[in-house]
Amino acid sequence: MNKDDTVKLISAEGFEFVIDKKAAMVSQTIRNMLTSPGSFSETQLGQVTFPEISTTILEKICQYFYWSMQYASGKETEFHIEPELTLELMMAANYLHT
Amino acid sequence: MSNPQRKRNFQIEAFKHKVVVDPKYADKTWKILEHAIHEIYNHNASGLSFEELYRNAYNMVLHKYGEKLYTGLVATMTAHLKDISKSIEDAQGGLFLEELNRKWNDHNKALQMIRDILMYMDRTFIQSTRKTPVHELGLILWRDNVIYSSKIRTRLLDTLLELVLRERTGEVINRGLMRNIIKMLMDLGSSVYQEEFEQPFLEVSAEFYKGESQKFIECCDCGEYLKKAERRLNEEMERVTHYLDAKSEAKITNVVEKEMIANHMLALVHMENSGLVNMLLDDKYEDLGRMYNLFRRVSNGLSTVRDVMTSHIREIGKQLVTDPERLKDPVEFVQRLLDEKDKYDKIISSAFNNDKTFQNALNSSFEYFINLNARSPEFISLFVDDKLRKGLKGVSEEDVEVILDKVMMLFRYLQEKDVFEKYYKQHLAKRLLSGKTVSDDAERSLIVKLKTECGYQFTSKLEGMFTDMKTSQDTMQGFYASHPELGEGPTLTVQVLTTGSWPTQPSVTCNLPAEMSALCEKFRSYYLGTHTGRRLSWQTNMGTADIKATFGKGQKHELNVSTYQMCVLMLFNNSDRLSYKEIEQATEIPASDLKRCLQSLACVKGKNVLRKEPMSKDIGEDDAFFVNDKFTSKFYKVKIGTVVAQKESEPEKQETRQRVEEDRKPQIEAAVVRIMKSRRVLDHNNIIMEVTKQLQSRFLANPTEIKKRIESLIERDFLERDNVDRKLYRYLA
Incomplete structure (x- = not known):
C-alpha cells in the first residue's frame, strides 16, 4: 500500500493502526490534521497519536470509519457497538468530530 | 458513535x-x-x-x-x-x-x-x-x-488608482499583484471592496474619460473617435477580467459608455465630414458596425442612429424620385431605387447586425419616398417590362428570381398597387401580343409572387391573359386544320382576347388590305361556328405582321412591322407615290397612330423603307411618300421599330389615372357594403378607418372619395343615416 494513501493512528497504549487516509478522513478532526496548511508533525510523519484514546476504542473507531464509508456508498448494514464501550466511544466521537 | x-x-x-x-x-x-x-x-x-x-x-x-x-x-x-x-x-x-x-x-x-x-x-x-x-x-x-490603519488606508487606495492610471496610459504593471490585492479586498467583504476601491475607482475613471473624450472629440473624426472609444471599452473589460471583481464590469463600462458615448452622442452622429451620414454615403461598414455596437450600449443610442439614418434615406430618396432628370428613364430610375435598397440592406446586414428596427426604418423610408412620386407604379412596371423583354437574356434562373424578388420588394412599398396593376396589365398585354416575352417561366413566377402578395383577385385577370394566349394557339391550329386550302397566301394568326381580362383599348379598326380582310372573315365564321353567342372585334392596333418586300435593285428583305405599318406598306404594292391624305383615307388609321407609324417607316435611319418628301424629321399632313428603292440593310430580316411600351405621355397618364380612379369607386363601395353588412351600424370615422384598412393592400383610399361613395350608397338605399346621430350609418338589408 502506498504510504501517501495511509495514515498511522496510535492509541494511548501505543498500538498502531494503519488505515486508508480516505477512511481516516471520515473524522473531521483527522481530516483537518492531515490537510491543514503549514507542516504540523502529523502531516510530516503521516501518523497521529491519541494519548487519550484507548486501543479498544481506537480499534472500534477504525472499524467505524470503514463501515461509514460503506454506508455512505449505499450499503446499509448495522454497526454493532458493545454497550460497555458506548460512553467512551461517544466522547471520542465528539473529540474526533465524527 | x-x-x-x-x-x-x-x-x-x-x-x-x-x-x-x-x-x-x-x-x-x-x-x-x-x-x-x-x-x-x-x-x-x-x-x-x-x-x-x-x-x-x-x-x-x-x-x-x-x-x-x-x-x-x-x-x-x-x-x-x-x-x-x-x-x-x-x-x-x-x-x-x-x-x-x-x-x-x-x-x-x-x-x-x-x-x-x-x-x-x-x-x-x-x-x-x-x-x-x-x-x-x-x-x-x-x-x-x-x-x-491610517497610514495604510489612503496609501493603498492611491497606489491602486495610480497603477490603474499608469496602465491606462500604456505602462505595464504587475497585474498578478494587483489581482491579489483586489482579491484581498473582496475577501474582506464586498462592502470593503466597494468602499476602499470600487467607488473611488469609478469616480476617478469618470473624471479620466471625461477629459479624454473631450480631447478626442476635438481632434479626431468620428470613425477614429469610435475606434478609440471601443478600444478603451475593451481595455476596461479586460481589466475587469484580469484583476477586478466581475461585478465591476457593468459599472465601469457604464462609466466609459456614459462619458465617451452618451455625452457625445449627437456631436458624433452629426460630426462634420465624418458623421453618420458620411459613413452611410461612403459605405464604411466597419465604422458603422462600430457605431452600432457602441451606441447600442447607451439608452437612446440606437434610436439616434436610426433617426439620422431614416432622415438621410428619406432625403436621398426624395431627391431621387423627384429629380426630373431621373424621370426620363424609368428603368434607370427603378435601378437606382434597387441599388439604394441594396446599399442599405448591405449596411444593415453587415454593420447593424440585421437589426429589425433598422430594417423597419429602412422600409418605412422607402415607402415614404417611393410614394412621393405618383409615377412610381408605372416605372416599376416599366422596369419589369424592360427586364422581361430583353434584360433577362442569358441570365440564370436564380438571378431572374433575385431580380423579380427585388421588384416585388419595391412593389410592397407602393401604396397604389392598383395603379401598378393597371400598368402591368398594359405592359404584359403588349409583351404577350408582340411575342416579346423572353421567359414564360419568369412571367409566371412574377404573377405567382403578385398572387401571394395581393391575393387571387389581384392576378386573376393577368392569369386570364395567359390562358387566352394558350387557347388562341389551339384555336389557330383548329382553324388551319379545317381550312387546308389556306396553305398558300398570307398567314393569319389570331389571338382571341377575353374582354375584361385585357386592358381595354378604344377599338378603332382600320381598313385591312383586301387579302387580309378576306382571311379575317374566314376566321370569324370559323370561330363563331365553334363558339356560339360570342362577338369578335378586331384590335388592329395591337397586331404585328411579317411581310416580304423586294426593293429596287432586287434586294429582298423580310420586314417585321405592326399591323398599321403593314396596311400602309401594302398600299405601295399598287402605287409608287402616296400622299399623307391618301394613306389616311385608304387605311383609316387614327391620325396620331398613323403619324407615328409613318415616322418609323420613313424617318428612322437604317430602317427607312419609305422615302418622304420633303425630307424632315416630322410627318406633315402634306407630305408625300415613296418606296425607298435605295433601302439596304445587312440583315435579311428587318425589324421596323414598333411602338414599344414607353413612358406614358402626360395626357395618357391623366387618362390612366382617371381610369384607376374610376376602378376604385366600385371597390370602395364593395368594401363599405362588406363592412356595413357585418357591423350593421357604424359611425363615419370608423367606416373610413376600416375601409382604408381593407383596401390598403391595393391602394390608399382617399377619405373624401370614401365619403362620396357612402353618399352614393345612401342615395341607392344601401345605407341610411341615423335619425338622431347624423354621424351614424345603418345598413339597409
Whole structure:
C-alpha cells in the first residue's frame, strides 16, 4: 500500500493502526490534521497519536470509519457497538468530530 | 458513535475521567496555545503536534475556559497584526503592495492553521455564544488593524488608482499583484471592496474619460473617435477580467459608455465630414458596425442612429424620385431605387447586425419616398417590362428570381398597387401580343409572387391573359386544320382576347388590305361556328405582321412591322407615290397612330423603307411618300421599330389615372357594403378607418372619395343615416 494513501493512528497504549487516509478522513478532526496548511508533525510523519484514546476504542473507531464509508456508498448494514464501550466511544466521537 | 443525523439530537455533556484539580490548568494550557500561535506566525509550525494543540483547545473549551481561549486569541492575533501593519507601513514605495500581499498571504495561512486547531471552539463555544467564527474574526482583525490603519488606508487606495492610471496610459504593471490585492479586498467583504476601491475607482475613471473624450472629440473624426472609444471599452473589460471583481464590469463600462458615448452622442452622429451620414454615403461598414455596437450600449443610442439614418434615406430618396432628370428613364430610375435598397440592406446586414428596427426604418423610408412620386407604379412596371423583354437574356434562373424578388420588394412599398396593376396589365398585354416575352417561366413566377402578395383577385385577370394566349394557339391550329386550302397566301394568326381580362383599348379598326380582310372573315365564321353567342372585334392596333418586300435593285428583305405599318406598306404594292391624305383615307388609321407609324417607316435611319418628301424629321399632313428603292440593310430580316411600351405621355397618364380612379369607386363601395353588412351600424370615422384598412393592400383610399361613395350608397338605399346621430350609418338589408 502506498504510504501517501495511509495514515498511522496510535492509541494511548501505543498500538498502531494503519488505515486508508480516505477512511481516516471520515473524522473531521483527522481530516483537518492531515490537510491543514503549514507542516504540523502529523502531516510530516503521516501518523497521529491519541494519548487519550484507548486501543479498544481506537480499534472500534477504525472499524467505524470503514463501515461509514460503506454506508455512505449505499450499503446499509448495522454497526454493532458493545454497550460497555458506548460512553467512551461517544466522547471520542465528539473529540474526533465524527 | 453514530452517524451525523442522529447525533444532532443529543447534547454530549462534558465529562472528563481525569478531574482537573490544577487551578493553573487553564493558564498553562493557554500558554501552550499562545506559544503555538506565535510559532505559526513566525513560520515555525513544523515541530508542533496538531493533535496536542487540538486536544488542549478541546479540553479548554470542555472545561468552560472557552471565553479565555477566545479573548486570548483576539489579543494575540491583534498584537501580531499590529506588528505586521507596522512592517507594511515601513515598506518603501513600490514594495508597499508586495509587502502587503506577502503579509496577507502569511496571515491567511496562519489563520487557517489557527482555525483548524481551534476547530472545536468554532464548533461549540462560538456557536453557543454567537461570537464571530475564527476565520471571519481573522479577516475582521486584519481589516481593522491593517487595511484601516491610517497610514495604510489612503496609501493603498492611491497606489491602486495610480497603477490603474499608469496602465491606462500604456505602462505595464504587475497585474498578478494587483489581482491579489483586489482579491484581498473582496475577501474582506464586498462592502470593503466597494468602499476602499470600487467607488473611488469609478469616480476617478469618470473624471479620466471625461477629459479624454473631450480631447478626442476635438481632434479626431468620428470613425477614429469610435475606434478609440471601443478600444478603451475593451481595455476596461479586460481589466475587469484580469484583476477586478466581475461585478465591476457593468459599472465601469457604464462609466466609459456614459462619458465617451452618451455625452457625445449627437456631436458624433452629426460630426462634420465624418458623421453618420458620411459613413452611410461612403459605405464604411466597419465604422458603422462600430457605431452600432457602441451606441447600442447607451439608452437612446440606437434610436439616434436610426433617426439620422431614416432622415438621410428619406432625403436621398426624395431627391431621387423627384429629380426630373431621373424621370426620363424609368428603368434607370427603378435601378437606382434597387441599388439604394441594396446599399442599405448591405449596411444593415453587415454593420447593424440585421437589426429589425433598422430594417423597419429602412422600409418605412422607402415607402415614404417611393410614394412621393405618383409615377412610381408605372416605372416599376416599366422596369419589369424592360427586364422581361430583353434584360433577362442569358441570365440564370436564380438571378431572374433575385431580380423579380427585388421588384416585388419595391412593389410592397407602393401604396397604389392598383395603379401598378393597371400598368402591368398594359405592359404584359403588349409583351404577350408582340411575342416579346423572353421567359414564360419568369412571367409566371412574377404573377405567382403578385398572387401571394395581393391575393387571387389581384392576378386573376393577368392569369386570364395567359390562358387566352394558350387557347388562341389551339384555336389557330383548329382553324388551319379545317381550312387546308389556306396553305398558300398570307398567314393569319389570331389571338382571341377575353374582354375584361385585357386592358381595354378604344377599338378603332382600320381598313385591312383586301387579302387580309378576306382571311379575317374566314376566321370569324370559323370561330363563331365553334363558339356560339360570342362577338369578335378586331384590335388592329395591337397586331404585328411579317411581310416580304423586294426593293429596287432586287434586294429582298423580310420586314417585321405592326399591323398599321403593314396596311400602309401594302398600299405601295399598287402605287409608287402616296400622299399623307391618301394613306389616311385608304387605311383609316387614327391620325396620331398613323403619324407615328409613318415616322418609323420613313424617318428612322437604317430602317427607312419609305422615302418622304420633303425630307424632315416630322410627318406633315402634306407630305408625300415613296418606296425607298435605295433601302439596304445587312440583315435579311428587318425589324421596323414598333411602338414599344414607353413612358406614358402626360395626357395618357391623366387618362390612366382617371381610369384607376374610376376602378376604385366600385371597390370602395364593395368594401363599405362588406363592412356595413357585418357591423350593421357604424359611425363615419370608423367606416373610413376600416375601409382604408381593407383596401390598403391595393391602394390608399382617399377619405373624401370614401365619403362620396357612402353618399352614393345612401342615395341607392344601401345605407341610411341615423335619425338622431347624423354621424351614424345603418345598413339597409
